[in-house]
Amino acid sequence: MSPGNGLVAAAFAVSFVTSLIGGALGGWGQVAALVLATAGAAARARPAGVFGVAALSVGLWFALEGGANAILAAMDVRPRNFWREWTTAAHVVATAIVLAVFVLSLYRRPPTPFRAALETSNDIEAVVNRIGRAASWLFVPMMLIIFYDITQRSIINNHPGFLNTVFYLQSAKMQEMQWHLHGALFMLCLGFAYVKDAHVRIELVRDVMAPRTRVWIELLGAALFLFAYCAVLTRYGWNFTERAFLTNERSSAPTGLSMRWIIKSMLPVGFVLLGMTGVSAALRCIVFLFGPTDLKPEANRYAITHHADLPDDVVTQGPITD
Numbered sequence: 001m002s003p004g005n006g007l008v009a010a011a012f013a014v015s016f017v018t019s020l021i022g023g024a025l026g027g028w029g030q031v032a033a034l035v036l037a038t039a040g041a042a043a044r045a046r047p048a049g050v051f052g053v054a055a056l057s058v059g060l061w062f063a064l065e066g067g068a069n070a071i072l073a074a075m076d077v078r079p080r081n082f083w084r085e086w087t088t089a090a091h092v093v094a095t096a097i098v099l100a101v102f103v104l105s106l107y108r109r110p111p112t113p114f115r116a117a118l119e120t121s122n123d124i125e126a127v128v129n130r131i132g133r134a135a136s137w138l139f140v141p142m143m144l145i146i147f148y149d150i151t152q153r154s155i156i157n158n159h160p161g162f163l164n165t166v167f168y169l170q171s172a173k174m175q176e177m178q179w180h181l182h183g184a185l186f187m188l189c190l191g192f193a194y195v196k197d198a199h200v201r202i203e204l205v206r207d208v209m210a211p212r213t214r215v216w217i218e219l220l221g222a223a224l225f226l227f228a229y230c231a232v233l234t235r236y237g238w239n240f241t242e243r244a245f246l247t248n249e250r251s252s253a254p255t256g257l258s259m260r261w262i263i264k265s266m267l268p269v270g271f272v273l274l275g276m277t278g279v280s281a282a283l284r285c286i287v288f289l290f291g292p293t294d295l296k297p298e299a300n301r302y303a304i305t306h307h308a309d310l311p312d313d314v315v316t317q318g319p320i321t322d
Contacts, residue, residue, distance in 0.1 A: 004045030011036035011053045019060050027066030033057035034101070041105035047116050048123035050105040051279070054098045062094060091231070114291035117283040118298055124280040125195050128273055132192020135185055142181040149174040172255045180263045187270025191277035197301065211303035212289065218302040219285035222278045230275035237267030 001009070011033040018029020037053040061067035068090070069079040083090070109116035149171060155162045162168055193199055206214060243249075244261035251257050287299040 002043070002045065004040045004043030005049060007036050007040035007043060008045045008049040008053055011040060011057065012049075015053065015057045015060060019064060022064065022066060024066045024070060026064045027061060027068075027070055030057040030061035030064070030067055034061075034097075038101050038104065041101055042108055044108050044110065045105060046123060047102060047105040047109055047120040051098070051102045051120065054101040058094045058098055062090060112292075114287050114295055117287050117291075118295060121280040121283040121287075124276050128191040128195055128277050128280075131273060132189045132195070135188035135192070138181045138185040138188075142178060142185065145174055145178055145181070149178070170255045172251070172253045173257055176251055176253070176257045180257070183263055184266045187266040188273065190270050191273035194274065194277040194281065211300070215285045215288050215300075215303050219282055219289070222282045222285075226278040227275060230271045230278065233271040234268045234275070237264070237271060240267060241265045 014029050014036065015033035018026050018033075020026075021029070034054060034057045037050050037057065040053075041047070041050045072079045072082050106113040106116045106120070109119070148169070152162065152168060153171070156168075206217075209217070241261050241264045244264045248258075249260040249264075251260065281302065284299045284301055287295050288303055291299065
């Protein structure tokens with residue numbers, strides 16, 4: 001492990017451990033983690049790791065009681081009133097800090113910032129792909145549960161005594177487990193589908209555009225809409241999950257599942273993964289639009305069309321519009 005990557009690994013450990021301890025140590029731990037991540041960026045660490053740790057430490061510093069809230073309390077400012085008025089400004093400052101550290105890591109990473117951007121995109125996609133492939137296996141238990149639930153209903157209709165056997169499982173629990181697994185599968189594969197460019201597009205319009213126009217639309221769509229959407233859903237999804245955990249929320253059905261916070265946590269996790277994939281896509285778009293010619297073939301994912309019935313020259317060069 002290089003010295004830079006070692007500093008980033010140490011930053012992650014400090015951020016994680018001190019956040020579990022909480023209090024003032026939790027707040028100062030995030031500051032220390034950000035400093036270590038910045039040092040790692042200067043020491044030419046992998047930009048993906050720098051970006052992840054910087055975002056984690058800054059986010060936790062704003063979220064933990066020992067971070068921003070402790071400073072506000074020391075200044076005799078009520079945190080609730082402050083955040084009600086300055087939340088947007090705080091988000092802008094947090095984003096600017098993370099971007100500054102990330103850009104530093106790109107410029108320090110050899111051989112060029114554009115190659116480092118593609119490396120970061122590949123690293124992010126590798127993580128999202130692994131999570132997506134693992135989550136896709138949730139389809140198997142979901143189908144088995146559906147099959148068993150339907151089968152036991154048919155058996156009960158003909159043999160009511162089945163209710164008294166050890167093979168009978170509460171239908172409410174099984175039905176809730178079905179949508180729990182489906183929800184987790186959907187949320188954890190959102191980013192994975194984006195990596196594979198499997199989300200719905202308006203090909204009728206997109207396929208007649210020039211390649212650079214497609215890439216500009218992809219970049220602007222991520223910058224203006226995707227990141228904001230993911231940020232809002234992650235924030236409120238976290239509050240949604242935290243409330244369910246603190247109140248020990250369970251199913252409204254008497255025989256339903258408990259620990260409802262588990263499935264609700266898939267909301268912020270899923271949109272964090274989607275936001276990460278958006279960063280990866282934006283980096284590829286930037287390299288394609290502004291980078292050197294030799295990197296364009298590797299960065300052209302959002303410039304090409306994916307219709308299998310189009311000629312090869314149209315797929316690679318776009319339609320003839322003159």
